[in-house]
Amino acid sequence: MADPRFSILSADFAADPYRYFAGLRERSRVHHEPAIDSYFLSRHQDVKRVLTDHEAFTTRTLQVRAEPVMRGPVLAQMTGAEHTAKRGIVVRGFTGQALEGQVRAVRDNTAELVAPFLPRGRLDLVNDFGKPFAVQVTLDVLGLDKRDQRQVSAWLGGVGEFITSLDLTPERRRHCLDCAERLEAYLVPVIERRRRRPGADLISKLCTAEFDGIAMSDRDVTALIINVLVAAVEPADKTLALLFKHLIDHPGQLAQVRADPTLLPAAIAETLRFTPPVQLIPRQAEQDAEFGGAVVPAGATVFCMIGAANRDPAAFTTPDAFDIHRADLGTARSFTAAAQHLAFGAGLHQCVGAAFARAETETVAALLLPLLDQVRHSPGARYREAGLYTRGPVALPLDFTPVRAGAAGLD
Numbered sequence: 001m002a003d004p005r006f007s008i009l010s011a012d013f014a015a016d017p018y019r020y021f022a023g024l025r026e027r028s029r030v031h032h033e034p035a036i037d038s039y040f041l042s043r044h045q046d047v048k049r050v051l052t053d054h055e056a057f058t059t060r061t062l063q064v065r066a067e068p069v070m071r072g073p074v075l076a077q078m079t080g081a082e083h084t085a086k087r088g089i090v091v092r093g094f095t096g097q098a099l100e101g102q103v104r105a106v107r108d109n110t111a112e113l114v115a116p117f118l119p120r121g122r123l124d125l126v127n128d129f130g131k132p133f134a135v136q137v138t139l140d141v142l143g144l145d146k147r148d149q150r151q152v153s154a155w156l157g158g159v160g161e162f163i164t165s166l167d168l169t170p171e172r173r174r175h176c177l178d179c180a181e182r183l184e185a186y187l188v189p190v191i192e193r194r195r196r197r198p199g200a201d202l203i204s205k206l207c208t209a210e211f212d213g214i215a216m217s218d219r220d221v222t223a224l225i226i227n228v229l230v231a232a233v234e235p236a237d238k239t240l241a242l243l244f245k246h247l248i249d250h251p252g253q254l255a256q257v258r259a260d261p262t263l264l265p266a267a268i269a270e271t272l273r274f275t276p277p278v279q280l281i282p283r284q285a286e287q288d289a290e291f292g293g294a295v296v297p298a299g300a301t302v303f304c305m306i307g308a309a310n311r312d313p314a315a316f317t318t319p320d321a322f323d324i325h326r327a328d329l330g331t332a333r334s335f336t337a338a339a340q341h342l343a344f345g346a347g348l349h350q351c352v353g354a355a356f357a358r359a360e361t362e363t364v365a366a367l368l369l370p371l372l373d374q375v376r377h378s379p380g381a382r383y384r385e386a387g388l389y390t391r392g393p394v395a396l397p398l399d400f401t402p403v404r405a406g407a408a409g410l411d
């Protein structure tokens, strides 16, 4: 930025990064952050280039950023035939018939979790509902016991903190590694049982799938499970809460979605463009790379700023407006490799869970909207978001018309 004191690691930036995106795109196309010796890119065109030029920009940085807590190499680190095969296994676990069963799990968990709040007419969509919902649904999909939700959430918190922290203290690092070890110790006997008696869940599929004629090792399966747990849980409650916040803040669009729920996919896609829950994607530059005269040196860590790229006027007209009808959104392609927004990344490592994320958010929102009549922000609640790497509301207290117990028809 023009101001040499500006820092992405500052409290001001953390409070509202969106205020700084235009300045970064226009005046500091390649922003260097000396404290962590990393480079930040904010233009749509530059971010897309980094994510799709797999020779020049690799995921090698994940060896230190993710592998220690994933207890093995994650999908995003792999390339070539190994990546194609293992990615295929995960995709199969989240599409077709498997997806139908998962949508049922989304419905059941929504009904169970929202029921106690309906007669009260008040709920915090993040802490009362979204967080437990995201974990429970993912546990269901994987075939893990939902009663372990609190414990697994706590371990996942440590794993997520390790991956998403830009400056981890040695004490926090130890804590995060401890969480990862405990999560691994919890998963190992489950994997053993699924190998002996496979079921219809994703862990069984991972255990029985073959790659190059060889079954995946326990280490492979463990890393993939932790990969899916973190990747599926971390953005889910954020996406849901951001969707509701934007709709409540735009009552006209909320009324349209209520009247015509087929608009929900557009509202979800626009939420992901406007406020992507994954704000940073790291890569390593394998050779010197030039962006408009500024050079990112070989070996450097590059962070793609998804929030800034998605607000780039070169890619979207009036990018700072939330508009579910925007002509340049392309709802149908927003959850595919052809998406114009970059909330799911781009290229080889683009999110494998995009179709599931859409089905999950659409299902839960379609169930919640009719139940939360006259939904509005609770009086006096101060809205705050947190997170540089993944970002979402800290809380979203909502008021709505109370529903008499038993009148919701959720059984």
Ligand code: HEM
Pocket (backbone or CB within 6 Å): 059, 075, 076, 077, 087, 090, 094, 227, 228, 231, 232, 233, 235, 236, 239, 276, 277, 278, 281, 282, 342, 343, 344, 345, 346, 348, 349, 350, 351, 352, 353, 354, 356, 357
């Ligand atoms: C709204 C929800 C979601 C968002 C915003 C999101 C975002 C992303 C992004 C930005 C990437 C690219 C990472 C990179 O290029 O390094 C990614 C990759 C990935 N996501 Fe998602 N994700 C979501 C939901 C899910 C779900 C539900 C799953 C469950 C399967 C999932 C599994 C993965 C996996 C396994 C990868 C790595 C893929 C690869 O390297 O080939 N994600 N996601």
